[in-house]
Amino acid sequence: MSLHLSARVDERDVEIDLDVADGQTVAILGPNGSGKSTVLSVVAGILRPGRGRAVLDDTTLFDLPDRSWTAPHERGTGLLAQDPLLFPHLSVLDNVAFGPRSSGTSRTASRRIARTWLDEVDAGQLADRKPSALSGGQAQRVAIARALAAEPRLLLLDEPMAALDITVVPAMRQVLRRVLADRTAVIVTHDVLDALLLADHVVVMEHGRVVEQGPTKDVLARPRSSFGAGIAGLNLARGTIEERAVRTPGGLVVAGLHGDEDVPEGVAAVAVFSPGAVSVHRERPTGSPRNVWATTVRELEPRGSQVRIQTGALSADVTAPVVAELDLVPGTEIFLAIKASEVAIYAA
Amino acid sequence: MRRLVGAVSAILLVATLAACGSSDSTDSGAASADRTTITVFAAASLKDSFTEIGRRFEAANDGVTVTFNFAGSSDLVAQLQQGAPADVFASADTATMNKATADDLVDGTPADFATNTLEIATPPDDPGAIDALDDLADPDAQVVVCAAAVPCGAAAAGVEDKSGVDISPVSEEQSVTDVLNKIVAGEADAGLVYVTDVKAAGAAVRGVTIPEADNVVTTYPIAALAGSDHADVAAAFTDFVTGDEGRAVLAAAGFGAP
Amino acid sequence: MSTARYSGVPRWVHLPAAAGALFIVLPLVALATRVEWGEFWSLITSDSSRAALLLSLRTSSMATLLCVVLGVPMALVLARTSFRGQSLLRSLVLLPLVLPPVVGGIALLYTFGRKGLLGETIDVLGLQIAFSTTAVVIAQTFVSLPFLVVSLEGTLRTAGQRYEIVASTLGAPPTTVLRRITLPLVLPGLAAGAVLSFARALGEFGATITFAGSLEGVTRTLPLEIYLQRESNPDAAVALSLVLVVVAVLVIGLVRGTGSRAG
Numbered sequence: 001m002s003l004h005l006s007a008r009v010d011e012r013d014v015e016i017d018l019d020v021a022d023g024q025t026v027a028i029l030g031p032n033g034s035g036k037s038t039v040l041s042v043v044a045g046i047l048r049p050g051r052g053r054a055v056l057d058d059t060t061l062f063d064l065p066d067r068s069w070t071a072p073h074e075r076g077t078g079l080l081a082q083d084p085l086l087f088p089h090l091s092v093l094d095n096v097a098f099g100p101r102s103s104g105t106s107r108t109a110s111r112r113i114a115r116t117w118l119d120e121v122d123a124g125q126l127a128d129r130k131p132s133a134l135s136g137g138q139a140q141r142v143a144i145a146r147a148l149a150a151e152p153r154l155l156l157l158d159e160p161m162a163a164l165d166i167t168v169v170p171a172m173r174q175v176l177r178r179v180l181a182d183r184t185a186v187i188v189t190h191d192v193l194d195a196l197l198l199a200d201h202v203v204v205m206e207h208g209r210v211v212e213q214g215p216t217k218d219v220l221a222r223p224r225s226s227f228g229a230g231i232a233g234l235n236l237a238r239g240t241i242e243e244r245a246v247r248t249p250g251g252l253v254v255a256g257l258h259g260d261e262d263v264p265e266g267v268a269a270v271a272v273f274s275p276g277a278v279s280v281h282r283e284r285p286t287g288s289p290r291n292v293w294a295t296t297v298r299e300l301e302p303r304g305s306q307v308r309i310q311t312g313a314l315s316a317d318v319t320a321p322v323v324a325e326l327d328l329v330p331g332t333e334i335f336l337a338i339k340a341s342e343v344a345i346y347a348a
Numbered sequence: 349m350r351r352l353v354g355a356v357s358a359i360l361l362v363a364t365l366a367a368c369g370s371s372d373s374t375d376s377g378a379a380s381a382d383r384t385t386i387t388v389f390a391a392a393s394l395k396d397s398f399t400e401i402g403r404r405f406e407a408a409n410d411g412v413t414v415t416f417n418f419a420g421s422s423d424l425v426a427q428l429q430q431g432a433p434a435d436v437f438a439s440a441d442t443a444t445m446n447k448a449t450a451d452d453l454v455d456g457t458p459a460d461f462a463t464n465t466l467e468i469a470t471p472p473d474d475p476g477a478i479d480a481l482d483d484l485a486d487p488d489a490q491v492v493v494c495a496a497a498v499p500c501g502a503a504a505a506g507v508e509d510k511s512g513v514d515i516s517p518v519s520e521e522q523s524v525t526d527v528l529n530k531i532v533a534g535e536a537d538a539g540l541v542y543v544t545d546v547k548a549a550g551a552a553v554r555g556v557t558i559p560e561a562d563n564v565v566t567t568y569p570i571a572a573l574a575g576s577d578h579a580d581v582a583a584a585f586t587d588f589v590t591g592d593e594g595r596a597v598l599a600a601a602g603f604g605a606p
Numbered sequence: 607m608s609t610a611r612y613s614g615v616p617r618w619v620h621l622p623a624a625a626g627a628l629f630i631v632l633p634l635v636a637l638a639t640r641v642e643w644g645e646f647w648s649l650i651t652s653d654s655s656r657a658a659l660l661l662s663l664r665t666s667s668m669a670t671l672l673c674v675v676l677g678v679p680m681a682l683v684l685a686r687t688s689f690r691g692q693s694l695l696r697s698l699v700l701l702p703l704v705l706p707p708v709v710g711g712i713a714l715l716y717t718f719g720r721k722g723l724l725g726e727t728i729d730v731l732g733l734q735i736a737f738s739t740t741a742v743v744i745a746q747t748f749v750s751l752p753f754l755v756v757s758l759e760g761t762l763r764t765a766g767q768r769y770e771i772v773a774s775t776l777g778a779p780p781t782t783v784l785r786r787i788t789l790p791l792v793l794p795g796l797a798a799g800a801v802l803s804f805a806r807a808l809g810e811f812g813a814t815i816t817f818a819g820s821l822e823g824v825t826r827t828l829p830l831e832i833y834l835q836r837e838s839n840p841d842a843a844v845a846l847s848l849v850l851v852v853v854a855v856l857v858i859g860l861v862r863g864t865g866s867r868a869g
Contacts, residue, residue, distance in 0.1 A: 044775055072774040073783075079775040085768055089790050098786075102778035150776045422837035475720075490737065495820065497838040518737035519819025520826075522834070530819070534721040535736050 001153040001184040007042050007052025007064075014038045014208035018186075020154075020201075025185040027199035027216070029192070031227055035208040036188040040156045043186070044079045045072035056154055073102075078152030082162040084143035086131035092118070092142050093127040099150025117145040121175050137168035141175060148179060155185040161194065173197055192220065192232065204228045222346060224270055235278070235314050237271045246271040246345055252313060255290045256343025263347045270346065275308060277342040278316035281335040282326055290340040297332045311336065385413040386581050387433065389424040391440035391499065391568070392523040393464065393542045397601040398438065398589075404597070405588050412581060420498045420523035428453050428573070435576040436585050438568060440464070440524075441499035445569040455579065458571035461590045463604035465563045466503050467543045468556040469531050476537025481507075481558055484515045484538060492530045492539040495520040500527070503564045504540040511562035515540075528553070547602040567606065634851060641848055642841045649845040657823040658831035659849065665739060665827060666807040669746035673754045673803040676747075678796065681758035682784075686767065703752040710748055711816025718744065718817075741818035742825050746807035753806055754799040761795025762788075801861035805854055 003020040014035035020026045028036045041047035043054060045061065048069065054061040056076065062069045078099075086095050096114035101107065118124045123141040131139060140160060147155065160176070161169050176198055180187075187198060195202050195216055202219040204212040204227055211225040223229040229236035239248035244262070245255040246269050254271040263269045279285070285292060299310040300323065307323050309316045316336055328334065390398045395418045402414040417424065417434070421444040428434060429451055437454070438461070439445040445458050470478050476489045484491050493515065494501035501520065508515055518536070521527045527539040532552045546555035570589055572582035588594050595605070642649070649655065684696055702710055716722045718735045728735055735741050769791065773783045789796070811829040818825040820834070828850055836843035 046771055046775075071780075072771070073777050073779050075775075076777070077775060079772065081772075083768075085772045087769055087773075087787060087791075098773065098778070099776040102773070102776060102782050146776065426837045426840075492819070495834055497834060517821065518824075519821050521820065522815075533715065533719065535715065535719050 001057045003043070003054065003056050003154055003184060003186070005039070005043060005052070005054040007039075007049040007054065009035075009038055009042065009047065009049045012038050012208065016042075016205075016208075016210060018203060018210070020184055020186060022184055023182050024201060025180050025183070025187060025199045026201040026203060027195035028186065028188045028203045028205060029190065029195060029227065030205035031190070033207075034205040034227075036205055037158055038208075039205075040079065040158050040186065040188055043154070044077050044156055045070065045075050046079075076151075076153035077156055078147035078150055078154070079156045079158070080143055080147045080160050081158045082160060084131075084136075084139040086134075086139055086142055086146070088131050090131075091127070092123070092129050092131065092134070095131065095142060096146045096149050098146065103150075113149055114145070117149045118142070120148070120179065121145045135168075136164050137172060140164060140172060144175065144179065153184070155180070155183055157185065157187040157189075159189055160187070161189075161191065196220065202228075222344070223272065224346075229272060233275070235273050235275055237313065239269065239271075241265050241267050241269050241345075248313075250313065252293065253291075254343055254345075255340040256345040257341060258345050263345060267347055271343050272346075273338055273343040275315045275317040276306075278314070278336050278338045280309060280316050280318055280322065280326065280328070281337065282332075284335050285337050288339060291343065292335055292337045294333070294335055297328055297330050297334055299330060300328065309334075383411055383413055384578055384581055385415060386435040386576070386578050386585060387415050387417065388436040388438065388585065389417045389419075389428065389432075389434045390436075390438040391421045391424070392418050392525040393440055393500070393544055394418070394438055394568070395525070396548050397544070397597050397603065400597050401589060401594050404593060405585060408588075409581075409584070414585070418525075420494075422447075422497050422499070423522065433575065434573055435578055435582040436570065436572055438570040438589070439499070440568055441502060441566045442569055443502065444499055445571065448571070448573075453574055454571045455574045455576065455582075456572065458569035459586060459590050460567050460606035461570050461594065462568040462598045462606055463565050464542045464544055464568065464602075465565055465604070466500070466507055466540050466558055467546045468538055468558060469528065469541045469546050469549070469553045470538045470556065471531055471534045471536075472551065472554050473534075474554060475534070478538040478556060480556065481511055481513050481562060484540075485513050487516065490535070490537040491515055491517050492519050492521060492527050492536040493517045494524055494527055494540070495522060498523060499566060500524040500540070500542065503566050506564035507540065507558065507562055510564065511558075513562075544602040565604070568603070637844060637847055637851065640844045642845070645841060646845050649839075649842045650849050652842070654822055654826075654831060654835075655842065655846055655849075658826055658828045658846070661739070661742075661823060661826065662808055662828040665742045665746055666804055668743045669750060669807040670800055670804040672743065672747045673751050673807075674796070674800055677751055677754035677758060677799070677803075678789075680751075680755050681762055682788075684755070685759045685762035699755055700752045702749050703756075707749055707810065707812030708816050711745060711813035714741075714745060714748060714813060714817040736817075737819045737821070737825065739818075739824055742814055742827060745813040745817045746810045749810050749813055750803035750806040753802040754796075757799030757802060758792065758796055761792050761799075765792055765795075798861050801857055805857055808854065808857075809850070 002022045005016060005018040008015045012035060016039050018039065028039060030036050038047065042049050043061065049064060051064055053063045060068055061075055087098065093111055093114050096117055097110035100110035100113050115124065115127060118127055121141040121144050123138060123145060126134060126138055126142060134142065161172055164172060173194065180198055187194060189195060199216050202213065202216045203210055204219065204225045206225060206227055212219055212223065212228050219228055220232045223232050223234060223236060226236055237246055237248050237252055237254045239246045241263050242265065245253050247253050256271050256273065295311040295314070297309055298312050301308040301310060305319065306317045307320055309318060309328065314336060388398065398416060402416060405414055406412055421440045424437065425444055425447050428437065428448060437448055448454050449458065468478060468481065468484065470476065478484065478489065483489065493504045496502060496505055524541050524545060528541050528545050528549060530536045531539045532549065546553055570586050572579060572586050576582045680699065684692065717724055718728065719725055720729070720736060769787050770783050773787045809829060811833065814825070814827060815830055820826045820830050828846060832843050832846045835846065
């Protein structure tokens with residue numbers, strides 16, 4: 001089942017062009033309000049876009065304006081959200097059996113199918129419980145089983161782990177990894193590990209538009225969007241090439257290593273580097289680093305054993321003793337330095 | 349939201365003040381030396397004639413206002429028994445007046461001032477083909493009468509007994525006015541109402557006379573009430589009704605002499 | 607001592623609340639004290655009383671059923687769809703709530719009566735509506751329908767459509783969603799609305815007497831019987847009034863009971 005989608009939703013200012021190949025899982029990453037959930041709603045049929053077209057294999061899901069529109073229950077798209085939304089008045093077993101029952105399968109056969117899927121997600125022993133008696137993680141497993149039991153041609157997952165206890169997430173990710181293996185799926189998430197472990201392809205959205213897409217490893221290793229860089233934990237400076245360095249509109253100049261081919265002068269490019277490679281000084285440093293910037297501390301963010309120093313455009317990771325030694329507080333004027341060899345430059 | 353609450357409160361306040369204001373003016377009206385108001389409870393069938401009598405009484409007595417409460421007689425007695433304030437009571441039959449007397453609501457002795465007999469009323473186009481009392485026994489006819497507890501209902505039962513005609517009504521109403529309304533609206537084929545009602549309804553209703561032998565005569569008594577604050581005016585009113593002028597109005601409406 | 611939540615309600619509020627409660631309870635107490643207990647049983651089991659009570663129960667049940675059959679679709683359309691003129695339609699539907707029942711009765715008369723809007727059609731079909739028990743049911747349905755619609759529309763709006771959306775993505779067509787998801791989930795609200803309608807239908811007077819007339823066993827429901835009896839036999843009227851109050855209290859208690867169990 002391959003999906004082709006191109007649509008425009010004016011009320012939410014979302015415009016999207018998306019292709020998912022058969023058996024592929026695509027992750028949509030992006031900050032809140034970037035339009036990720038809107039995309040899923042449009043594919044599932046919950047939202048009707050003003051303009052656009054989507055085709056799932058050989059079925060036209062919609063062709064608007066005015067050409068065709070398939071109702072949600074006829075699309076074969078399964079939806080899983082962060083709220084499991086198990087039907088409170090049905091048992092776990094009847095919840096999972098709901099999909100097969102709705103397509104005409106007998107009650108006994110549906111229940112048999114339901115048990116198979118509950119076992120598949122390691123929730124077999126929950127069959128006779130009521131949804132109110134389940135924990136968050138258990139409920140989400142049942143929700144996955146319910147979505148799969150309906151034999152969807154395309155699976156849509158909207159931040160499925162966002163509401164779960166952090167200790168339960170890894171196990172859930174394993175379950176999803178297993179069931180998504182040969183399925184065509186789109187997963188919306190803001191957790192980079194979801195993308196890394198579950199998706200073949202990544203699409204990054206910002207302000208209702210796709211700003212970046214490609215194979216997962218590529219996008220995360222060499223992000224071209226701020227959000228992509230942000231979740232990859234990297235610094236990103238965007239501008240044009242001037243004397244082999246990237247000059248941002250704000251006047252920041254970042255020198256670094258070009259890839260296999262040099263990016264030509266005047267071309268739009270990005271410079272990417274890790275915060276861990278940035279050193280922090282109270283006085284302008286001398287020595288080998290080609291990149292030295294004067295800036296002010298904006299915020300200090302503890303990250304495990306390290307502290308991330310945010311200065312607006314750039315961030316640097318240092319250990320706590322360094323923070324104490326340099327007496328860093330928001331407002332302190334500092335110098336950041338990084339070797340050009342630690343910066344990667346490539347065309348935007 | 350605040351503005352809405354404020355507006356609603358203002359409206360409620362104004363309405364309350366207006367209500368208080370109007371009731372004050374009525375009280376002062378009754379109590380002031382300038383105007384006296386008496387309340388007359390009268391049977392529904394007396395509506396048109398008593399309204400006219402009231403006008404004439406007011407014209408003849410400067411400074412007096414007469415207000416009426418017209419309803420089924422048994423309804424009125426129930427109200428009086430519960431303490432409704434009134435000065436005069438005119439009932440559509442003696443039995444109902446006796447109830448008032450038995451409860452010591454009446455001042456002195458009631459006086460008979462008119463009589464009435466029943467007549468069959470049908471809609472002008474006579475959908476039920478009712479031409480005589482016997483036709484009312486037709487099971488297909490939609491006949492409406494007063495409930496037995498009301499004077500006109502007692503009279504109707506009397507007519508049934510005297511004539512031997514058995515009526516199966518489709519509804520038993522609370523007052524003769526309700527019966528008349530159902531006929532005027534075209535809902536019923538026929539009904540038993542007073543002769544005076546048929547006369548008052550004019551072209552809206554078609555009347556079929558009931559032979560004297562089968563008909564029941566009801567006597568209308570009137571009495572001043574014991575609880576009246578204006579015993580003299582009340583007595584004057586009852587005298588007016590039983591006097592020449594009252595009788596003339598009643599006769600013109602079709603009532604018989606007492 | 608068991609733990610309890612701090613309610614935060616100002617103390618003085620209890621005073622007007624108690625006054626309000628007294629305002630409702632005192633008349634009921636006054637009624638109960640007026641009853642001639644010695645004759646109570648014979649009064650309420652007399653032929654006319656029994657006929658009136660049975661007629662009331664029959665017609666009110668029928669009316670409630672009609673309210674459910676008509677009201678559920680109306681509530682669904684008002685709560686879940688949107689179209690031009692919807693708020694106007696909602697206002698019209700709620701009209702019987704604020705209309706004096708007698709006015710309602712007159713309107714029904716001019717619709718279903720012999721000379722009414724549908725009068726000729728009804729005649730042609732050989733139906734007899736005026737002065738019949740059917741008229742009573744129509745009058746009661748007219749005044750109680752809004753209760754069910756308002757109550758259920760509120761419940762539907764609060765419940766939202768999340769479960770329905772999930773059900774349709776699982777492949778369930780709209781009718782299946784309605785049958786297996788929507789209705790079971792709003793059943794408590796529906797039951798509460800139905801009981802309100804039943805109580806309203808039971809107490810209906812003005813529209814009934816204007817539209818249906820008053821005849822023992824056919825159209826004289828309990829309120830009409832009470833109205834008739836209050837002149838000739840006040841003791842019977844009081845006794846029957848108490849019966850009506852008891853039935854109403856039972857019905858309301860039933861609903862509150864199921865409501866709190868399900869809620």
